[in-house]
Amino acid sequence: MSDPVLKVGDSLKDRARAALGSRNLILVGLMGAGKSSVGRIVAHQLGVPFIDSDVEIERVSRMTISELFAAYGEEEFRALETRVMKRLLKSGPRVISTGGGAFVNEQTRKHIKKSGLSVWLKADLDVLWERVNKRDTRPLLKTENPKQTLKNLMNARYPIYAEADITVLSRDVRKEIMADEVLKAMIEAQTESAVS
Numbered sequence: 001m002s003d004p005v006l007k008v009g010d011s012l013k014d015r016a017r018a019a020l021g022s023r024n025l026i027l028v029g030l031m032g033a034g035k036s037s038v039g040r041i042v043a044h045q046l047g048v049p050f051i052d053s054d055v056e057i058e059r060v061s062r063m064t065i066s067e068l069f070a071a072y073g074e075e076e077f078r079a080l081e082t083r084v085m086k087r088l089l090k091s092g093p094r095v096i097s098t099g100g101g102a103f104v105n106e107q108t109r110k111h112i113k114k115s116g117l118s119v120w121l122k123a124d125l126d127v128l129w130e131r132v133n134k135r136d137t138r139p140l141l142k143t144e145n146p147k148q149t150l151k152n153l154m155n156a157r158y159p160i161y162a163e164a165d166i167t168v169l170s171r172d173v174r175k176e177i178m179a180d181e182v183l184k185a186m187i188e189a190q191t192e193s194a195v196s
């Protein structure tokens, strides 16, 4: 282990916290992957602040994501998202759950790679669909066939999300279990980088 202060009996969260250092932990992935709900638990476990970029965008614009898309279109939303992400990444440590498109933006992706540890919550179509079809708050899914749209987004985005430092499979298990898996993956990534 690279941190000499850590001992064998230290808990999962202590070890993951040490692995994070002063960096941000950035959760990326498609709508419904669990970035917001799992990210909040992970932040609590690590004892660092939690920020959701979608919530932050809504706070600064005083509009909902749906309203922003309707009033200004996707391009303007992406420009705002890029600015907000750049600002959020300036200080750490904290957990930042991103909107599904944030990591897809090349500029944002570069900032994330530079300043943080990125985690892709990777889920299959049925898991995502089961979760997102209950609410109609996601403008990109207001299409004739939203399940097909989600599938198209998976095809387009999964090669990009795969550039994240860590991949964790988002499955149909309790959010607390998913959060523990993120902590374990952080420790594994730290161990691997210490060995190589």
Ligand SMILES: Nc1ncnc2c1ncn2[C@@H]1O[C@H](COP(=O)(O)OP(=O)(O)OP(=O)(O)O)[C@@H](O)[C@H]1O
Residues within 6 Å of the ligand: 029, 030, 031, 032, 033, 034, 035, 036, 037, 038, 054, 097, 098, 099, 100, 131, 132, 138, 171, 172, 173, 174, 175, 178
């Ligand atoms: N492991 C899980 N088990 C059961 N339900 C889950 C799990 N993870 C997330 N959910 C539920 O799925 C829905 C979507 O989760 P969440 O909002 O965290 O996804 P997201 O990745 O932040 O999506 P978006 O990109 O749209 O913000 C929520 O209703 C949440 O409670």
Ligand SMILES: O=C(O)C1=C[C@@H](O)[C@@H](O)[C@H](O)C1
Residues within 6 Å of the ligand: 030, 031, 054, 065, 098, 099, 100, 101, 102, 137, 138, 139, 140
């Ligand atoms: O996947 C996406 O591009 C999006 C996901 C949501 O989190 C929001 O950021 C918005 O609805 C766009």
Ligand SMILES: [Mg+2]
Residues within 6 Å of the ligand: 035, 036, 037, 052, 054, 097, 098, 099
């Ligand atoms: Mg979210």
